[in-house]
Amino acid sequence: MEKTITVLPGDGIGPEVTEAAVKVLQTIAKRYNHIFNLQYALIGGAAIDACENPLPEETVELCTQSDAVLLGAVGGPKWDQNPSHLRPEKGLLAIRKQLGLFANIRPIKAIPALLDASPLKKEIAQEVDLVIVRELTGGLYFAEPRKKTNDYALDSLVYTREEIERIVDTAFLLARSRRGKLASVDKANVLDTSKLWRQIVEEKKVGYPDVEVEHMLVDSTAMKLITKPSAFDVIVTENMFGDILSDEASVITGSLGMLPSSSTRGDGFGLYEPIHGSAPDIAGKNIANPAAAILSVAMMLRDAFQMETEASAIEGAVFSVLNDGHFTSDLQTKGKPALSTTEWTAKVLEELD
């Protein structure tokens, strides 16, 4: 197959981890006879530095013309004092909105070799295998009106039926392809948007009789993600709750540096990126963990290109390197020296060859 992929390395460790991920892509291309045309573009701080715009037009155009996007990470202290339209995160928010990427998908699964790094007791963390489906282009993040004076500020939390229906359908379909359990998270005892959300989930569930749905309040969910995370299969929620809960969930298994994500829109196109940030403190030192970026490539191959074999090969390689006891410094416990980003990537490439 021939596919065009736009690569947005971004800031901090973004370029290092995307370089590792690109090497994996190239190895897969050779081994499985695919052609991946890579086109690089700017986003975030890198784009601000180059052209005073966290999301240049040209970047959006290249993404639009491609089959998938691979993103590293954006942000860093260099731009922290900038006015808000010149902040790296604006690039991230804008690309989601402009490409219509309404569904953020974050799988979180315990990795036996890494359980020592989990803050949770082993017996609680070990069975975790869940996916958070976060609505990504609505709610408090984008709604109007918003306003700020010196004495008053307003943000609007708006959801339309259409916005809720498409994300809820995405989650039901995903739950059906997994263990058939869906937790819909809202704050229906307080918010009108949550009441509409809950109503639509109730309507939709009739069409998915094979999926068992539970409504949960966001505050109880924040507790249960810690006390009994293995009880979850698929979680669906609105943008702001999803931001908080998905970050909370990302640390429970101790493998934050391992977690991929996708932002999609229901037509196969998607943006794939590690969950971790740009980690400016370790940028340029060749010590970042490239696993999340590499696993984001696996997610891209499976979900955007239906390359199941290739995706599994990458995941298998990553887990086998970990099982052999090779870790980057973030996961290092004791004994063996940590591998650098390029050394660890080389191990994965060897496995794939």
Place this chain on the structure above:
Amino acid sequence: MEKTITVLPGDGIGPEVTEAAVKVLQTIAKRYNHIFNLQYALIGGAAIDACENPLPEETVELCTQSDAVLLGAVGGPKWDQNPSHLRPEKGLLAIRKQLGLFANIRPIKAIPALLDASPLKKEIAQEVDLVIVRELTGGLYFAEPRKKTNDYALDSLVYTREEIERIVDTAFLLARSRRGKLASVDKANVLDTSKLWRQIVEEKKVGYPDVEVEHMLVDSTAMKLITKPSAFDVIVTENMFGDILSDEASVITGSLGMLPSSSTRGDGFGLYEPIHGSAPDIAGKNIANPAAAILSVAMMLRDAFQMETEASAIEGAVFSVLNDGHFTSDLQTKGKPALSTTEWTAKVLEELD
């Protein structure tokens, strides 16, 4: 001293645990020569059943005429299908608003005897000693306009300078009386209300040079509460973020059944209540853990009545009963049989006598 306390037992296990707390109050009155005039009133489901109103006028009036309020818990499946103005939670939201209780204070401290019940690894949970200061009468919970049709819903997130200033001052003062560290939590990279919040914290910090302030994003905070909760001293945040983060924080030490809280307004008056809910499944069985309600009484004596000795006596009694290995069924691990609510309370009363 003579004090008038309005007791709102509420629903589920509310009546049982407040009964235990009231016994403690009576024992303290006798031992330290105080007069506590107790007046009982209705709230939540109990009030809906009695007079079709989750917060009767009379209840508000009694509260207003008293020096402090002791609340059990509200809610239960019996009222879950009611229209929203006849839901028990409405009583809770209304009493906060009508009494002007803008500051919800939730101390969370690891209890050595209970660390086995924590979902976190012992070395992470054991040093936890933090307080969450949640804004309680503003933001998404109360702002207008709000709207819901079949196809669209809107909630408004509004904060005024005055609302932010008073809660931020409360938190600075509390931090000053503790370890001098304040984490102000917002989502200033996205929300205008958070930008105003952050600006006001920056202005206020000049007046508290002895307090070290850090701004944190709500998503990172949700992670750090799990990975390094001992790093926090005082956390201050807006209403909805506070709802989520305080529930998350309440489970990290394994002692949810032990946690008191207060909702105050800066003039010494406050409503004191356990953090746990009404637990309808175990209501009426005399097995609920009354510790959180009893510790809420301690918090009331200390914060509302400046009875430091009395408050410490209660806390000492509770911890000594726990250290002696007496637990209610929620905390029972193995071996010894669990004590009932009244048996466990009797142990505490013995210690106090």
